[in-house]
Amino acid sequence: MKKITLCLVLFLSLIFLSFKKDKSSVTLKKVKVEAPFKMPAINVPDFSKCAKFSIVDFGAVKGDKDKTSKAINDAIAKANQVGGGTVVIPEGEWLTAKIHFKSNVNLHLEKGALLLFSENPKDYLPAVRSTWEGYECYNYSPLIYAYQCKNIAITGEGELKAKMDVWKIWFKRPKAHMESLKRLYYLASYNKPMEERQMVNDTANFRPQFIQFNRCENILMDGVTITNSPFWTIHPFLSKDVVLRNLKVYAHGHNNDGVDPEMSQNVLIENCVFDQGDDAIAIKSGSNQDAWRLNTPSKNIVMRNCTVKNGHQLVAIGSELSGGIENVFIDKCTVIDGAKLNHLLFIKTNERRGGYVKNIYMSNITSGKIDQGILGIETDVLYQWKDLVPTIERRLTPIKNVYLDNVKATNVKFVSKILGQKELPIENIFLKKVSADAVQGEHSIHENVLNFVNKN
Missing domain, CATH: 2.160.20.10 (Single-stranded right-handed beta-helix, Pectin lyase-like)
Known part of the structure; x- marks a missing residue:
């Protein structure tokens, strides 16, 4: 009987110690x-x-x-x-x-x-x-x-x-x-x-x-x-x-994006200042077979009240997007006059990526001069990979439901440049009150786009 009692005491002690070890003083x-x-x-x-x-x-x-x-x-x-x-x-x-x-x-x-x-x-x-x-x-x-x-x-x-x-x-x-x-x-x-x-x-x-x-x-x-x-x-x-707030990020080297949420979900980026040698925010979800295996989209990502001093884009989506990207909201951000920037929103993919892009929202953005344009969507972006390796498995990327509202820049080459593919056109692009004080080239450059609406 004493032996059973002793074993019981030891068993309960182990449970208590285990509970004490796992107990966290951190609250959420x-x-x-x-x-x-x-x-x-x-x-x-x-x-x-x-x-x-x-x-x-x-x-x-x-x-x-x-x-x-x-x-x-x-x-x-x-x-x-x-x-x-x-x-x-x-x-x-x-x-x-x-x-x-x-x-x-x-x-x-x-x-x-x-x-x-x-x-x-x-x-x-x-x-x-x-x-x-x-x-x-x-x-x-x-x-x-x-x-x-x-x-x-x-x-x-x-x-x-x-x-x-x-x-x-x-x-x-x-x-x-x-x-x-x-x-x-x-x-x-x-x-x-x-x-x-x-x-x-x-x-x-x-x-x-x-x-x-x-x-x-x-x-x-x-x-x-x-x-x-x-x-x-x-x-x-x-x-x-993930919550990233009140950060000051300065990095002007090669591939120096500010934040790269990749296959990540429920992300808030707010009240930050970005001064980058690459994209301020680059939303990604892996490349090709690796991402198809992991099968995890980047989802529910909000960027608001941020300032960009330099960068390739205010927000880039891709080109590593094979796991899919959905539900992105960029609101109340400013690109300072004199910043070096290519686009405010740039969605980029290629024939190797697959994945998908949908439900992208940008509103209440002000910007100075942009070297390219406000919105860019391109489906043949391969950079150094183009001639480095062959395509092993071809998968196109469906892109749809992109909404821009109250977005203004001072000087651009174009307002929107959307280059889809004939076998998989880009769908449902809505621009409302999207403008620039001066447009140096064509206002809109579009190939293979279904249901493009521009209301100013």
Whole structure:
């Protein structure tokens, strides 16, 4: 009888310890977002009741990359272990290598704090499960990386900055780099396992993203400044419930998009300033066979009250869109006069992508001069891939239901340029009060479009 009682006590103790370990002090807040489609409330983490952990208490030393890196990651582990916490980066410049998140952690940069990320590629090894231009692979770790995490945040008035000494050399795409691109294309096209997709070698030079949330939920970024990036700057990949607000993003290198939501859902981007060498926002959903396998659309994405100082487009959709993109709303955004911009909205795909695009809304946008036009839709955009590799499986992209309302620019080459395909025309494009003070060429350039309506 005593033996049975002892076993029962031990069993109940294990249950209690397990419950205590899993219990989180992080609460969730719901952010309600109005949109022209049914938009679910977004869950974001609230760390106000959580403990704080200064990296100094874990051994961080200004100017000492190794000690600071270890201190940050040890503090993250501790915050996760106790069920939730805020890791505090105090004022001053802190040199670091990669940062890997765990669930229930807020990385908080105090005013005057600068996290300066090393330019040494070896600091981002071992390779992690990541992506390159829509294909999954093992690559250098993003500078800040979260994999399968819940309830995570980056907040505060401080700055995240990438040293660019090496990455800017890697902007070039020599033959060896292109050969690695070809290899990844074939590996993905024939659904080879991830273990074979090792893309770190002496010549591939696949630059990592600055911040990647990979298969994560309940993500908040609020207040921080981000300067420079090796590749895409903020990359939510296969993630849900993402709020990015009050950010200042400056990155003028190659492929330096501001935010790339990819196969991600329920995303709000608001009150941000973007100054980019590429697109301010580029909405993606993977490339070709890889995305058809994952079968996850980018969906329910709202961008509002943002300012763009430079970029290729205010919002780009594609060309990596093979998983499908739907329910996108861009509202009350401004492109400053003097910005370098190609389009306000540019939807791009090609014969390899498949997927779909539908229910895209843009309203209440003001812009200065645009090098190309307000709306561009093109179905034969392949960039460097055009002559690099053949089409393995041809799938066209249906595009329909695009609405622009109250959109104005000062000077453009065209208002709309829509180039569909004869076998799959683009459908249902509605422009209302969309205009420019001066149009240098044709107002509308259209091929293979069904049901285009322009009301001014």
